[in-house]
Amino acid sequence: MVVSDExxxxxxxxxxxKKGGNAVDAAVAVAFALAVVDPxxxxxxxxxxxxxxxxxxxxxxxxxxEEAPKHASRNxxxxxDGTLDAEGSTVGYRSVAVPGTVAGLELALKTYGTKKLxxxxxxxxRLAEQGFPVSEKLAASLRDSQPTLQRFSMSRRxxxxxxxxxxxxxxxxxxxxxxxxxxxxxxxxxxxxxxxxAHKLADEMARAGGLITLADLGxxxxxxxxxxxxxxxxxxxxxxxxxxxxxxxxxxxxIEALNILAPIELxxxxxxxxxxxxxxxxxxxxxxxAAYLADADFAHVPVKxxxxxxxxxxxxxxxxxxxxxxxxQIGAGNPAPFDSVEGSPATSSLEPRGAAAPSFREGNxxxxxxxVDAAGNSVANTYTLNxxxxxxxxxxxxxxxxxxxxxxxxxxxxxxxxDLVQSDANAIGPGKRPLSSMMPTILLRxxxxxxxxxxxGGPGIISATLLSxxxxxxxxxxxxxxxNAPRFHQQWLPDVLYVxxxxxxxxxxxxxxxxxxxxERDWIGNIEAIxxxxxTGERLGAADPRRQGAAVGY
Ligand code: DON
Numbered sequence: 001m002v003v004s005d006e007x008x009x010x011x012x013x014x015x016x017x018k019k020g021g022n023a024v025d026a027a028v029a030v031a032f033a034l035a036v037v038d039p040x041x042x043x044x045x046x047x048x049x050x051x052x053x054x055x056x057x058x059x060x061x062x063x064x065x066e067e068a069p070k071h072a073s074r075n076x077x078x079x080x081d082g083t084l085d086a087e088g089s090t091v092g093y094r095s096v097a098v099p100g101t102v103a104g105l106e107l108a109l110k111t112y113g114t115k116k117l118x119x120x121x122x123x124x125x126r127l128a129e130q131g132f133p134v135s136e137k138l139a140a141s142l143r144d145s146q147p148t149l150q151r152f153s154m155s156r157r158x159x160x161x162x163x164x165x166x167x168x169x170x171x172x173x174x175x176x177x178x179x180x181x182x183x184x185x186x187x188x189x190x191x192x193x194x195x196x197x198a199h200k201l202a203d204e205m206a207r208a209g210g211l212i213t214l215a216d217l218g219x220x221x222x223x224x225x226x227x228x229x230x231x232x233x234x235x236x237x238x239x240x241x242x243x244x245x246x247x248x249x250x251x252x253x254x255i256e257a258l259n260i261l262a263p264i265e266l267x268x269x270x271x272x273x274x275x276x277x278x279x280x281x282x283x284x285x286x287x288x289x290a291a292y293l294a295d296a297d298f299a300h301v302p303v304k305x306x307x308x309x310x311x312x313x314x315x316x317x318x319x320x321x322x323x324x325x326x327x328x329q330i331g332a333g334n335p336a337p338f339d340s341v342e343g344s345p346a347t348s349s350l351e352p353r354g355a356a357a358p359s360f361r362e363g364n365x366x367x368x369x370x371x372v373d374a375a376g377n378s379v380a381n382t383y384t385l386n387x388x389x390x391x392x393x394x395x396x397x398x399x400x401x402x403x404x405x406x407x408x409x410x411x412x413x414x415x416x417x418x419d420l421v422q423s424d425a426n427a428i429g430p431g432k433r434p435l436s437s438m439m440p441t442i443l444l445r446x447x448x449x450x451x452x453x454x455x456x457g458g459p460g461i462i463s464a465t466l467l468s469x470x471x472x473x474x475x476x477x478x479x480x481x482x483x484n485a486p487r488f489h490q491q492w493l494p495d496v497l498y499v500x501x502x503x504x505x506x507x508x509x510x511x512x513x514x515x516x517x518x519x520e521r522d523w524i525g526n527i528e529a530i531x532x533x534x535x536t537g538e539r540l541g542a543a544d545p546r547r548q549g550a551a552v553g554y
Pocket of ligand 1: 365366384385386387404407435436437438456457458459461
């Protein structure tokens, strides 16, 4: 079973499974295919995380997050008067961090796959070379991103048809990307990081004022990390969650929230009392995200303390049984977890979102997919260009570059494009990976594979993925209902409860009476999950209807 945002990409995965590939082979095929058919988020010029859990019980987290180039520095986006050049970290060459996708996919394939890179890349190469019909969804997203794409000559050439937006049904061919994919299939990641692709990218960066050099590309390494694990006993079953460690904030946040909620009765999301508890858990874990979380290879991250059930108990005790807390009163960092260092949290003087700050961007700029093969190997993968179509820059070799630099704390005390305030621990530093919310996650029930999940959505990733887990593990919803259920999101700052438009109006009014300020959003997250039927072992693909995801099995 393969579930992704795009039918053609899910089919690419199934094509590899049918040829005897395992879940990792299929996942790599899906990722390369998404780079062709879902260019706003699928990528080879970005980065992400792949969580692998093999049927024999081994699990690994492939961290292919982008990295700051060597010449990056903490104040690189501040003007001489200290104000933020907001576009610097979000559009154009200077916003680009060293891409990790090609290294990550190659590492995953080499370590856990069974097939050759050229074989799993074949569907992507075919889609780029022969083209595919533009969907309504792709046409709309290309149209929405015109203002940014128009600014860069290769983006105009690739993503416009003779200067005008592609229409649904037009055939979209990407010959330059196809040629690059062919070179990667032949010479592997060495081509991307040291070969012709790397040389062209470094030349272009030097010409256009970007920071990435050949040395940066040559030094990039994907890393295999230990995933985080937590366990919960729910309704007579023992659940184990395998999730994302730093530089993701998502795994820590989800464990912390599930720990807070462990003894709390949850009914459903029409029950204001249940929503209240989840929202207050979200508020507190996002306050900790703001205070402590960063790339743990560069900063001390108190993972043990934050994920300790006793710490969750302390946080739970600060939640009023009925009324909304105030984010201002909670402040960054809640009570300090035991392994935090003296002096943190670093975010002591927070400023409210200024009028000049960019507002939250909705869109589908990240993409998650899930794969489970016949043997029970599973993959949860989330990867991104950050913003829709990343930095807006398409390289001369035909692929879009990320603007992941904006996930760093570009200006301490000020929110980023997702309204997230982050700490000094996440300041820009050479070779450092920016803090992410992406959190591919796998659940086991009584030792057996049960749920594979993850989402796009900036900070909404954490809330959407957490809710999918609560829906499946705690509320016992069926797989599709767990994905369809209305979502809500609270990220500490701003002190707003976001609810999807499908959220119960009556419940929203009741929450307002408890002190919540509510704002509606069209969608929060976009989950592409696979659940395993505990009775039959059947793989239940649950694609998100919010963005017309596609579950394909055989
Ligand atoms: O890594 C992160 O958390 C962000 N770069 C993800 C961006 C995102 O999900 C935008 N999506 N809709």
